Amino acid sequence: MSSYRFAVSVMPREGILDPQGRAVESSLPHLEVENVRDVRVGRRIELTVEAEAEAAAREVVERLAAELFANPLIESWTIEGVPMHAPVS
Amino acid sequence: MSSYRFAVSVMPREGILDPQGRAVESSLPHLEVENVRDVRVGRRIELTVEAEAEAAAREVVERLAAELFANPLIESWTIEGVPMHAPVS
Numbered sequence: 174m175s176s177y178r179f180a181v182s183v184m185p186r187e188g189i190l191d192p193q194g195r196a197v198e199s200s201l202p203h204l205e206v207e208n209v210r211d212v213r214v215g216r217r218i219e220l221t222v223e224a225e226a227e228a229a230a231r232e233v234v235e236r237l238a239a240e241l242f243a244n245p246l247i248e249s250w251t252i253e254g255v256p257m258h259a260p261v262s
Numbered sequence: 263m264s265s266y267r268f269a270v271s272v273m274p275r276e277g278i279l280d281p282q283g284r285a286v287e288s289s290l291p292h293l294e295v296e297n298v299r300d301v302r303v304g305r306r307i308e309l310t311v312e313a314e315a316e317a318a319a320r321e322v323v324e325r326l327a328a329e330l331f332a333n334p335l336i337e338s339w340t341i342e343g344v345p346m347h348a349p350v351s
Contacts, residue, residue, distance in 0.1 A: 174297075178300075180271075182269075182271075182306050183306075184306065184308065197307065197309075197330065197331075200330060204325075204326070204329060204330065206322060206325075206326065208263075208311055208312040208313060208322065209309050209310065209311050209312075209322065209326070210309070210310050210312075211267075211308075211309065211310045212307065212308070212309045213307070213308045213309075214305060214306075214307050215305070215306045215307075215308075216303060216304070216305055216306060217271050217272075217273065217303075217304045217305060217306040218286070218301065218302070218303050218304075219273065219300075219301070219302045219304075220286075220298055220299070220300065220301045220302075221298065221299050221300040222297055222298050223297040223298075223299070224297060233295060233297065233298065236293075236295075237293070237295065237298070240293060241286065241289060241293065242286075
């Protein structure tokens, strides 16, 4: 068994309201920032999967993304492999 | 002026408690997933910056990451350029 680490980026689908993104945009004038637009706020989940091969590990991540990390009706996601790091205590 | 799009990944620093990561791990047995560990949950913010050059745009993102998107005491962040997409209505 090998260890594979992945990052799952979950973002609101285009056309779906993004209240957190609007909140960020509303706060920009207070920081005197005027040249920023189209802010979208989502989540990033990193995880380590033990599996015989990378493809099998990625299948687990695909399932978790669709069933646990994201709401497929309103969110889309991408999965990328990332370097392993020291376990977090 | 050109448009540059960035993604900022904000994650809990190593050693900092991550209740959302623990919640995900607690729900894995219900999905009959046993081979997943070290789950960390953070945020991903995408935004478009208008600037004369990519370096100037990235400076704006660096400032927003440190002052608005993340709490530097307990979170770290990475910034990456991403492809422009159609503006979100």
